[in-house]
Amino acid sequence: MTRLVRVVAPRRIEEAIASQLVTRGVTVDVTTTVPADTVVFAPEDAPRRPDPDAMTRALADCAAACSGAAHVVLISSTAVYGASPYTPGFVDETWEAPPTYPNRVSAWWTTFEHEAVRLFPGAAITILRPAPLLDGENYISRLFTGRAAFTVAGHDPTIQLLSLDDLSAAVARVLEAPAPGTFNVAPTDAIPVRAAVRMASRWRVPVPHPCLRTATGDAAEFLRFPSTVSGARMAAAFGFRPSRSSAAALAAFVGADENGVQDDFDPFGQDRRYIDAYSRTLFTFLSRYYWRIETEGIESLPAQGRAVLSGPHRGFMPFDGVMLLHHAIRARGRYVRFLIHPSLMKFPFLFDFMIKLGGIPACRENADWVLQHDEIVGIFPEGIHGAFTPYRSAYKLGKFGRDEFVRTALRNRAPIVPFATVGSAEIFPILAKIRWAWWERLTDWPYFPITPTFPLVPVPLPSKWHVRFLPALPLEPAYTPADADNPGAVRAISSEVRSRIQTALDEMLARRRWIFFGSIFDRGANGAL
Secondary structure, rough: OEEEEEEOOOHHHHHHHHHHHHHOOOOEEEOOOOOOEEEEEEEEEOOOOOOOOHHHHHHHHHHHHOOOEEEEEEOOOHHHHHHOOOOOEEEOOOOOOOOOOOHHHHHHHHHHHHHHHHHHHOOOOEEEEEOOOOOOOOOOOHOOOOOOEEEEEOOOOEOOOOHHHHHHHHHHHHHHOOOOEEEEEOOOOOEEEHHHHOOOOOOOEOOOHHHHHHHEEEEEHOHHHOOOEOOHHHHHHHHHOOOOOOOHHHHHHHHOOOOOOOOOOOOOOOOHHHHHHHHHHHHHHHHHHHHEEEEEEEEHHHOOOOOEOOOOOOOOOHHHHHHHHHHHHHOOOOOOEEEOOHHHOOOOOHHHHHHHHOOEEOOOOOOOHHOOOOOOOOOOOHHHHHHHHOOOOOOOOOOOOOHHHHHHHHHOOOOOEEEEEEEEHOOOOOOOEEEEEHHHHHOOOOOOOOOOOOOOOOOOOOOOOEEEEOHHHHOOOOOOHHHHHHHHHHHHHHHHHHHHHHHEEEEEEHHHHOOOOOOOOOOOOOOOO
């Protein structure tokens, strides 16, 4: 008996899938009402003002015309995960968009999936969630078809791009060995929006976020924040990965030469050339002349392999992380990736700066990714509240939260390198802090800080810094990855790290005579780089 597959989708998607299936000997129907064994359904892309009712009606019409189908393949979208500062990189199918950061586009796709399951009650349902398709119809792909590409000013997130050929091949693979479930379809890499626009030879027009959101709705959030997904489940279940990288898919879409296309973009947007340029100029000035930073024991930072760099964060702005990165590169050749509070991603231009330096949203998934790639992850265990510590208590460590930095190290068999900094608390000494609900909603900061210079003149004071890197704390063989779920072991390690850092801070403070001048390290310590 001949197998009949009905494809109900927008024209370009329909043609691509039908062409792929026909070459594999599958009979495809797109117009008749002859009962089909399998239905492949893709809705029109979510409009600027998503209308769930219209989408449900289209689904109901398809369900009525295709009743009796044993297998239904729904082509959804990775937009279902939303785009927010709290979204990890390369999320899997279990991730759900946070309710505190609603997105109408994400809600529309979620409703589509739920309604489809309801309207095809007797069928085995496979949901494919492709990365932004380069079909010339959806919001992302239209960036690369006109003369001008309107992007969010001060934000250059990484995105994944999928060719129609790869989506069609994924559908064909699913039909060869049907299996119910939800699967992401996306390349393993990503590309920054700005680089993608440049590759497509389009004129990039940065627009303030409120203006672009007024014009495009919640779709603008996908050009404001990274929203990458993992295709590991699709690869495991069907042995399928897209044949084209994001850059190669874009090159093919715009008719550019795929040979020699740069496809080695950092998946989180870190730009080492950008970092090196600043290290030779601004960072060297700040380290050598403005804060006159001295370090001691930086050889504790491994020259290769994974590690967790952990210590206090003061001054509420990320200058101490930037200077630690600068010294790690100059002295050890290591590009540390710091976990940053998602609030820093909401500010235009600060977002670009932090992402290009290697900052990634603070979460378990991102920390694991860094260590599993044998890199160094920087974690401030006191969290954002440590950054807002009043100056009178600046050098007394606060609570280490849930000790997630220890669990991260244990899970990934990584040593912990503690560090202590004296001097960074003085750049923006917090004299008082105010808790305002409207400020918290706007910035995601827990407090409004009152300092001698912020917010009227947000220039950090030129205090003298000293940074001491303490000997690495190896966790093996005394502990195993299973101890990440052992509260007693986690508390013991956290207490040891906390004690070492506090002892170093107390000893350094006892030797400091002036806030703006003098050295507290013995001769032989590393000078400012």
